[in-house]
Amino acid sequence: MSTRLLFPTLVYQERLRQRGWRTLNARLLRECRQLRADDAAGRRWSARNYPGGYTSYSSAHRMQRLSPTFAALARELDRHVARFTRTLQMDLGSRALTMTDCWVNIMGRGAVHGLHLHPLSTISGTYYVAVPAAAPGLKFEDPRLERFMAAPPRVRGARRANRPWVTLPARVGQLVLFESWLRHEVAANPGAGERVSISFNYSWF
Numbered sequence: 001m002s003t004r005l006l007f008p009t010l011v012y013q014e015r016l017r018q019r020g021w022r023t024l025n026a027r028l029l030r031e032c033r034q035l036r037a038d039d040a041a042g043r044r045w046s047a048r049n050y051p052g053g054y055t056s057y058s059s060a061h062r063m064q065r066l067s068p069t070f071a072a073l074a075r076e077l078d079r080h081v082a083r084f085t086r087t088l089q090m091d092l093g094s095r096a097l098t099m100t101d102c103w104v105n106i107m108g109r110g111a112v113h114g115l116h117l118h119p120l121s122t123i124s125g126t127y128y129v130a131v132p133a134a135a136p137g138l139k140f141e142d143p144r145l146e147r148f149m150a151a152p153p154r155v156r157g158a159r160r161a162n163r164p165w166v167t168l169p170a171r172v173g174q175l176v177l178f179e180s181w182l183r184h185e186v187a188a189n190p191g192a193g194e195r196v197s198i199s200f201n202y203s204w205f
């Protein structure tokens, strides 16, 4: 083989647990909706910055410390993050990666999550609590895109690894992990059903 794979971008997608996740998921869904009802500051912030949706990003972004239910989710996520860092072959030394932030996103009809990355974090991700039919997935952008100066487009049906954008479908009970520098976005939710997710950051610093 004369062509080698260098500098791959790894994205982790897995079920939270093989069994028994539905009970935790149902509690999370109730708490996400209750948080929206209780969090007037977050609703005001979302009205300005997240039309059609609610996020606790600016108001209640350490849910793992406020709620035993979110703390239980964090313990599950810790296992997955540890696995992902082993796959990435990160040398963490004696310092563990720890969850710094954990917040709720509820996307109603038309809500969009524009292209962004998560500065000051190491691993970021999302757990899916409710995903109505036709709700959008998570779209990743090739981190080298701004350097593709004279690169032709890829052929139709190109392998996923060779495409400049890849959308991973959102599935209830699953999580996605990626390195925090990887830009991503969520397209507009076309339906009336609410897409509920919990996003989080892990930091080594």
Ligand SMILES: [Fe+2]
Binding pocket: 116, 117, 118, 184, 199
């Ligand atoms: Fe994000």
